[in-house]
Amino acid sequence: xxxxxxxxxxxxxxxxxxxxxxxxxxxxxxxxxxxxxxxxxxxxxxxxxxxxxxxxxxxxxxxxxxxxxxxxxxxxxxxxxxxxxxxxxxxxxxxxxxxxxxxxxxxxxxxxxxxxxxxxxxxxxxxxxxxxxxxxxxxxxxxxxxxxxxxxxxxxxxxxxxxxxxxxxxxxxxxxxxxxxxxxxxxxxxxxxxxxxxxxxxxxxxxxxxxxxxxxxxxxxxxxxxxxxxxxxxxxxxxxxxxxxxxxxxxxxxxxxxxxxxxxxxxxxxxxxxxxxxxxxxxxxxxxxxxxxxxxxxxxxxxxxxxxxxxxxxxxxxxxxxxxxxxxxxxxxxxxxxxxxxxxxxxxxxxxxxxxxxxxxxxxxxxxxxxxxxxxxxxxxxxxxxxxxxxxxxxxxxxxxxxxxxxxxxxxxxxxxxxxxxxxxxxxxxxxxxxxxxxxxxxxxxxxxxxxxxxxxxxxxxxxxxxxxxxxxxxxxxxxxxxxxxxxxxxxxxxxxxxxxxxxxxxxxxxxxxxxxxxxxxxxxxxxxxxxxxxxxxxxxxxxxxxxxxxxxxxxxxxxxxxxxxxxxxxxxxxxxxxxxxxxxxxxxxxxxxxxxxxxxxxxxxxxxx
Amino acid sequence: xxxxxxxxxxxxxxxxxxxxxxxxxxxxxxxxxxxxxxxxxxxxxxxxxxxxxxxxxxxxxxxxxxxxxxxxxxxxxxxxx
Numbered sequence: 001x002x003x004x005x006x007x008x009x010x011x012x013x014x015x016x017x018x019x020x021x022x023x024x025x026x027x028x029x030x031x032x033x034x035x036x037x038x039x040x041x042x043x044x045x046x047x048x049x050x051x052x053x054x055x056x057x058x059x060x061x062x063x064x065x066x067x068x069x070x071x072x073x074x075x076x077x078x079x080x081x082x083x084x085x086x087x088x089x090x091x092x093x094x095x096x097x098x099x100x101x102x103x104x105x106x107x108x109x110x111x112x113x114x115x116x117x118x119x120x121x122x123x124x125x126x127x128x129x130x131x132x133x134x135x136x137x138x139x140x141x142x143x144x145x146x147x148x149x150x151x152x153x154x155x156x157x158x159x160x161x162x163x164x165x166x167x168x169x170x171x172x173x174x175x176x177x178x179x180x181x182x183x184x185x186x187x188x189x190x191x192x193x194x195x196x197x198x199x200x201x202x203x204x205x206x207x208x209x210x211x212x213x214x215x216x217x218x219x220x221x222x223x224x225x226x227x228x229x230x231x232x233x234x235x236x237x238x239x240x241x242x243x244x245x246x247x248x249x250x251x252x253x254x255x256x257x258x259x260x261x262x263x264x265x266x267x268x269x270x271x272x273x274x275x276x277x278x279x280x281x282x283x284x285x286x287x288x289x290x291x292x293x294x295x296x297x298x299x300x301x302x303x304x305x306x307x308x309x310x311x312x313x314x315x316x317x318x319x320x321x322x323x324x325x326x327x328x329x330x331x332x333x334x335x336x337x338x339x340x341x342x343x344x345x346x347x348x349x350x351x352x353x354x355x356x357x358x359x360x361x362x363x364x365x366x367x368x369x370x371x372x373x374x375x376x377x378x379x380x381x382x383x384x385x386x387x388x389x390x391x392x393x394x395x396x397x398x399x400x401x402x403x404x405x406x407x408x409x410x411x412x413x414x415x416x417x418x419x420x421x422x423x424x425x426x427x428x429x430x431x432x433x434x435x436x437x438x439x440x441x442x443x444x445x446x447x448x449x450x451x452x453x454x455x456x457x458x459x460x461x462x463x464x465x466x467x468x469x470x471x472x473x474x475x476x477x478x479x480x481x482x483x484x485x486x487x488x489x490x491x492x493x494x495x496x497x498x499x500x501x502x503x504x505x506x507x508x509x510x511x512x513x514x515x516x517x518x519x520x521x522x523x524x525x526x527x528x529x530x531x532x533x534x535x536x537x538x539x540x541x542x543x544x545x546x547x548x549x550x551x552x553x554x555x556x557x558x559x560x561x562x563x564x565x566x567x568x569x570x571x572x573x574x575x576x577x578x579x580x581x582x583x584x585x586x587x588x589x590x591x592x593x594x595x596x597x598x599x600x601x602x603x604x605x606x607x608x609x610x
Numbered sequence: 611x612x613x614x615x616x617x618x619x620x621x622x623x624x625x626x627x628x629x630x631x632x633x634x635x636x637x638x639x640x641x642x643x644x645x646x647x648x649x650x651x652x653x654x655x656x657x658x659x660x661x662x663x664x665x666x667x668x669x670x671x672x673x674x675x676x677x678x679x680x681x682x683x684x685x686x687x688x689x690x691x
Contacts, residue, residue, distance in 0.1 A: 095670070213665060431672070
C-alpha cells in the first residue's frame with residue numbers, strides 16, 4: 001500500500017492537517033512536541049493511500065536519544081519503497097524556524113529519491129493581517145512545490161490533494177538532487193536568508209500575544225491566575241470526576257446484583273461477583289478521572305497556557321532536577337498517579353520525563369487517603385490546640401502528605417545529582433505558542449481515546465492481578481476464612497518481615513492485597529477484624545485496631561510505609577506502557593518497597609524511644 | 611560592549627554576537643536552528659519574577675529561555691537606526 005509521510009515542526013498545525021486529509025481526529029495541541037506517537041490513517045480522498053504523521057521536530061540533527069530515535073525512524077521510512085511522497089509542513093508566520101527543517105527534509109528526500117512537497121500553513125493569519133509573501137519565488141529557490149493552505153479552515157487543501165494524486169502518478173520519476181550534499185551549517189544560513197527574502201514582514205500575533213503574556217506572566221496577577229487554574233484542574237480530577245466514578249461503581253454493582261444470583265454454583269458465583277466484577281470495576285473506575293484530566297490538560301495545551309504554566313513552575317522545580325512541565329503531571333498525581341503519568345507525555349525532555357515518572361507515585365494520591373484516615377484515627381489523639389484551630393489529626397494528615405511530596409522531590413534531586421552525565425537532556429528553550437481558542441471536538445475525541453487506551457492497555461494487567469489475588473484469598477477455604485486461605489498462609493510466611501514494624505500477619509496480608517489499590521488495605525483489615533463496611537466508615541475498625549494493642553510506633557511506621565511504598569498495580573501497568581519499559585516499573589516497585597520498609601523500621605524505632 | 615542575553619531587560623533589544631564556549635555545541639546548534647543566529651536582533655518581552663525563564667522574541671517566534679541557556683548567549687547593543 002502506498003504511503004505518504006507528513007512531517008513538520010512542532011506547532012505548525014500538522015495534526016490538524018492530518019485530520020483534514022484523513023478525516024481522522026487526531027488531537028491538535030498548541031504546545032510544542034505534542035505529537036509523540038507516529039499516527040497513520042487512510043487518505044479521505046484516496047483510501048488506498050496511507051498518510052503517516054511523524055512526531056513534530058525542529059531539526060533532523062538530534063540532540064537527545066529520543067530525538068535520534070525519531071530521526072532514525074524517518075530515515076528508515078524514506079527507504080521504504082511504498083513511501084512515494086513527503087509532505088513537509090511549514091508555519092509561514094514563523095518561516096525561518098520551519099525553513100531550516102524543511103531544507104533538511106528536502107535534502108533527505110533527495111538522498112532517498114523521494115519527492116518532497118512543502119505545505120505552507122497559516123496562510124489565513126497572513127490574510128487577516130493583510131500580508132502577502134512570495135511563495136512562487138520560494139518554491140523556485142528550494143526546487144519543490146510550495147502550496148498555501150489554512151489547515152484550520154481547510155482552504156487550499158484541494159491543491160494539496162491534487163499534488164498528492166500527481167505525486168502518485170509520477171512516483172516512478174526520478175528526483176533531481178540540488179542540495180543532497182549540502183551540510184547542515186550551510187542549510188541554516190540558506191534558511192535564514194530565504195526567510196528574510198520571502199518571509200512575511202511585520203508583527204504577526206506578537207502584539208496581542210505580548211499583551212496577554214504581560215497579564216498571564218505578571219508577578220502578582222499571573223501567580224493568582226496560575227493558582228486559580230491549577231485549583232480548578234485539581235478540583236476537576238477530585239470532584240468533577242467523582243459523580244461519574246460513583247456512577248460506574250453503582251452500575252457495576254447493579255449489574256452484578258442482577259447477574260450473580262443467576263449463577264447456580266457457589267464458587268462460580270463468588271468468582272463472578274468478586275473477581276470478575278471486582279476486577280472490571282478496579283480499572284473502569286479510573287476512566288472518568290483520565291477523561292476529565294485529559295480534557296482539562298487539552299484545554300490548557302490548545303489555548304497556549306500550558307507553556308506559560310511550565311515557565312512559571314520551572315525555577316522552583318529545577319532545584320529538584322525537574323522542569324516546569326513536570327508540575328501538572330505531579331499535581332495530577334496528588335489525585336491519582338495514573339492520569340499524572342499520562343500527563344507526563346507532554347514533557348519533551350526524556351530525562352525530565354523519567355524523573356517526573358519517578359516523582360509521581362510518591363505524590364499523596366487519593367487512594368492513600370482512606371489508609372491515612374484509618375491509621376490517624378487509630379493512633380493520633382483528636383486533641384486540638386489554639387481554641388480548636390489546629391487539630392493533631394489534621395496536622396498528622398498534613399505531615400504525611402507533605403512527607404510524601406518531599407520524598408518525591410528528594411528522590412528526583414538525588415537522582416539528578418547522582419546521574420548528571422548519564423542522560424542526554426534538552427535545554428529549557430520553550431516555544432511560546434500564540435494564544436488560541438481550543439478546538440473542542442478533537443479535545444473530546446482525544447480524551448475518549450486516552451480513556452480507551454487505559455482500558456485496553458492497563459485493564460488487562462489490572463484484571464489479571466485482581467483475579468490472581470482473588471484466587472489466593474478464596475482457596476482452599478472457599479472464601480470463608482481469609483486467614484486460612486493461601487493468601488492468609490502467605491501472610492503467616494511473611495510475618496517475620498513485618499515483625500520489625502511491630503505488625504502481625506494480618507497487616508502483612510492487608511499490605512499484600514493493597515497492591516490491587518492502596519485503599520484495599522482498609523477493606524482487608526476490616527475483613528480480618530470482622531467489621532463490615534470498614535471502607536465506608538473507618539472508626540469502628542480504628543477502635544478495633546486500638547483495642548488489639550497495636551502500638552503508636554507501628555501506626556507511624558505504617559503511615560511512613562504507605563507514603564512511600566507499593567505503587568498499585570494500575571500505576572505499574574500504565575507506567576510500563578507509557579515509559580515503554582516494564583523494567584522501570586519493576587525497579588521502581590522494588591526500590592520504593594525497600595526504601596519504604598527501611599524508613600518504616602527507622603520510624604518505628606524512633607517513635608518507640610518516646 | 612558585550613553582555614549576556616539573560617541581562618537584557620524587558621522591552622529592550624540586543625544583537626546576538628556569539629555563544630559562550632561553555633554552551634554545549636548541541637545546544638548552540640539547536641538555538642541557531644530556532645533562529646538565534648549571531649547578528650540576529652533579539653527583543654526581551656517578559657522578565658517574570660523570582661528568576662523564572664525570560665521570554666524573548668526572535669524573528670516572528672517567541673521563546674522562553676532559562677538562565678542556564680540565556681547566560682551563554684552573548685549580545686551587543688543594537689545600533690540606533
